[in-house]
Ligand SMILES: Cc1cc2nc3c(=O)[nH]c(=O)nc-3n(C[C@H](O)[C@H](O)[C@H](O)COP(=O)(O)O)c2cc1C
């Protein structure tokens with residue numbers, strides 16, 4: 001399960017330190033321009049352009065700024081950041097240092113998923129090595145006026161703490177509950193200061209872009225989704241694990257690589273993502289089509305899709321922070337609906353009401369958790385109608 005198949009960029013030939021050295025020879029504006037030119041978009045799920053985010057934080061005013069690396073990795077079916085932090089931690093720390101230089105921050109914080117505590121000593125050792133090599137500290141690599149330190153803070157064990165504003169609340173010692181946005185963290189983040197929050201993979205890729213150049217990076221992938229992507233592949237396939245593929249690979253191609261041919265559906269994007277049926281396996285895994293932060297769960301022909309939907313909804317009922325009603329109550333109502341379907345007592349009319357509720361949740365929930373939790377319900381009830389309403393009363 002832990003095997004990493006060698007990919008074109010992150011698990012290719014990028015040498016740590018090369019990117020930092022090159023970046024520090026440039027001005028901050030040129031560094032950000034290079035990240036923008038690469039087309040790098042955030043790998044944490046939302047796909048926000050990294051160069052744009054860094055530019056906003058660089059322009060924000062504040063006596064102190066922060067770089068946060070989001071290593072909460074709570075999406076069901078996602079485990080690629082864990083592998084990156086195990087095998088390529090230098091690249092992630094280098095990306096944080098680059099971000100610090102770009103936005104004018106002197107402190108970086110890695111927010112590490114609570115269950116990944118076992119990685120802590122190795123990561124601390126990597127940081128110690130970087131301090132010793134002057135890749136962190138005062139005058140990083142001899143660059144006058146640029147000091148940067150990185151600390152690691154443990155996550156609080158809630159899925160919602162991966163949402164960037166809840167993460168910041170958690171870092172500040174509060175309950176991990178999402179904030180209203182705006183203001184956005186780039187202006188008002190950790191301790192009220194301008195803060196960039198980026199995924200581990202995004203930061204590692206930024207280090208690769210600086211090492212090899214924007215053109216090299218953009219030569220891989222599609223026009224709108226440049227570079228490669230790490231996929232955590234699990235479920236009904238012969239070779240689960242973490243893979244690096246160019247952005248834009250089709251679901252069918254990925255299934256062939258992982259030994260998942262014959263699947264009847266693939267959950268793209270974890271519990272909060274969409275279930276893609278076999279008839280749509282020609283779709284591309286890219287921001288402009290079937291988008292994913294990295295989770296790919298394969299469902300073989302024998303898989304009970306109602307059981308899958310129930311599993312996801314149980315997760316969201318458990319993980320909703322409860323601040324807003326559409327999410328707190330909506331997820332419970334969807335779960336009850338699934339139980340009715342399993343019992344054969346959910347009418348077609350009730351399913352219609354449940355699907356309308358999904359739309360309300362998508363529009364009215366305060367954060368991405370409630371906005372995306374109905375996705376799996378909607379896609380499974382759309383694409384697997386026989387399994388969902390096989391025993392339903394027609395009234
Ligand atoms: C409920 C929820 C959980 C999230 N969990 C994570 C996570 O574990 N890791 C992550 O990088 N982003 C997560 N995100 C996305 C973050 O809010 C944020 O968009 C991301 O860290 C930005 O980094 P990027 O621009 O590099 O993608 C989550 C979002 C939501 C709504």
Ligand code: SF4
Nearest residue numbers: 322323324327367370
């Ligand atoms: S959508 Fe859900 S997780 Fe997000 S703030 Fe509302 S209740 Fe909390």
